[in-house]
Every structure is written in C-alpha cells, then in structure tokens.
Amino acid sequence: MAQTDHDSSDFATLQRLADQRWTCRQFTTEQVDRATVEQLLTLAQRTPSWCNTQPWEVVVTAGEGTQRFRKELLDHIQTAGNAPDFEFPATYEGIYRDRRRACGFQLYDSVGIAKGDHEKTMRQMVRNFEFFGAPHVAIVTSEADLGIYGAIDCGLWLENFLLGAQALGLGAAPQAALASYAPFIRDYFAIPDTRKVVFGISFGHPDTTHPINNFRTARAPLEDQVTWHTS
Numbered sequence: 001m002a003q004t005d006h007d008s009s010d011f012a013t014l015q016r017l018a019d020q021r022w023t024c025r026q027f028t029t030e031q032v033d034r035a036t037v038e039q040l041l042t043l044a045q046r047t048p049s050w051c052n053t054q055p056w057e058v059v060v061t062a063g064e065g066t067q068r069f070r071k072e073l074l075d076h077i078q079t080a081g082n083a084p085d086f087e088f089p090a091t092y093e094g095i096y097r098d099r100r101r102a103c104g105f106q107l108y109d110s111v112g113i114a115k116g117d118h119e120k121t122m123r124q125m126v127r128n129f130e131f132f133g134a135p136h137v138a139i140v141t142s143e144a145d146l147g148i149y150g151a152i153d154c155g156l157w158l159e160n161f162l163l164g165a166q167a168l169g170l171g172a173a174p175q176a177a178l179a180s181y182a183p184f185i186r187d188y189f190a191i192p193d194t195r196k197v198v199f200g201i202s203f204g205h206p207d208t209t210h211p212i213n214n215f216r217t218a219r220a221p222l223e224d225q226v227t228w229h230t231s
Contacts, residue, residue: 024171026210027134043164047157055150059139082180085196128177134202141195171206
C-alpha cells in the first residue's frame with residue numbers, strides 16, 4: 001500500500017519530536033497549569049501494555065508539594081544509603097562505558113566542571129535530588145507482582161510522556177536517581193509496599209538560557225544496533 005501524505009506528515013512530526021527531545025537539567029520556577037499537566041498525562045495513558053494491564057500509577061507534585069518533597073528528600077539522602085527496588089546496572093563496559101562517559105563529559109563541560117573536581121561533581125550529582133529546580137515531579141510505580149514486564153510497560157509510558165512534553169514545549173528529565181531511594185518515596189507518599197518505584201521525572205518549563213541545557217547527546221548509527229537476516 002502506498003504511503004499517503006497524511007501518513008508521511010504524521011511520521012515526520014513524530015520524527016521531529018524524537019530528534020528534538022532532550023533531557024532538561026535546569027528549569028524555571030514557573031508552574032505548569034493543571035490542565036496542561038492533565039493533557040500530558042492523558043496522552044501517556046494511551047501507552048500500550050501487556051494484556052492492557054496499565055501497571056503504571058503516578059504521583060505528581062506541584063507548588064508547595066514539590067518544595068516540601070525536595071527538602072525532605074535532600075535531608076534523607078544525607079544519611080541514608082541507596083535502596084532501589086530494581087537493581088541498577090552492575091557495571092558499564094565497552095561501548096556502554098564509552099557512551100556513558102561521553103554523556104558525562106558533555107554535561108560537566110557545559111557547566112565548567114573540570115575532570116577530577118570531585119567537589120563540583122558531587123554538587124552536580126545532588127542536583128538530581130533538587131529536581132534540577134523543576135516545579136513538578138512525577139513518581140512512577142508498578143505493581144510488584146508484574147515484575148520486570150510491568151517496569152517495561154512503565155518505560156513505554158515514559159517515552160510517551162517525554163514526547164508529549166516536547167510537543168507542549170515543556171522540559172523533562174527522566175531520573176533513575178530518584179528510584180534509588182524507593183523506601184523513602186513509598187513512605188513519603190503512602191505508596192503501598194506492593195508497588196515498586198520505577199523512576200521519577202522532573203518536569204516544567206525549561207531554562208533555555210542555562211548552559212547545561214545546551215548540549216545534546218549522539219545516537220549510534222543503525223548499522224551498529226540492527227542485524228538483518230534476509231535469507
């Protein structure tokens with residue numbers, strides 16, 4: 001079947017959003033109005049999931065709710081160790097280490113952190129738990145019994161959320177770092193023990209004047225990621 005102009009236009013729009021999407025690491029203090037946040041969440045709700053289980057449940061903060069959560073979490077991380085519900089990567093080797101380091105160097109270079117400056121590096125790491133100044137945070141959880149596939153479905157939800165935010169002119173930062181303090185988050189938001197914290201998202205209006213928002217990460221060429229079998 002020949003591709004229609006409509007199909008081509010839709011794909012071009014999706015391609016543009018995917019190409020232009022970036023991780024925002026500095027936000028303005030301006031709140032996003034409730035109707036816009038609900039529009040974004042409604043889009044993400046269209047995400048497909050295994051057997052249509054829709055395992056994601058989302059806590060969203062705004063206003064004083066964000067400020068209080070930020071303060072309490074910062075206080076908590078001063079004395080508590082990491083306790084994620086899902087194991088973090090054991091190690092990064094080969095190309096995965098190279099890509100991770102390249103991203104880190106771009107980030108640190110953008111804000112003038114020299115290699116080996118552990119004090120400034122640690123300060124930048126803590127910015128994760130300040131939500132990069134974002135006025136809103138979303139905490140995404142999945143039902144524990146659904147295991148890794150519930151988490152995968154939440155990852156699909158995340159992609160739709162991120163593309164929706166890009167389409168609305170908002171900035172967003174998906175953060176595994178927040179999930180590293182899962183017991184605290186569950187307790188703070190009264191989330192049942194039967195749910196696992198998968199990730200958080202800081203979001204709001206991006207501060208486009210801040211240098212940390214000016215770099216973009218690269219993507220590997222298709223031939224590095226795809227193997228074709230045609231016979």
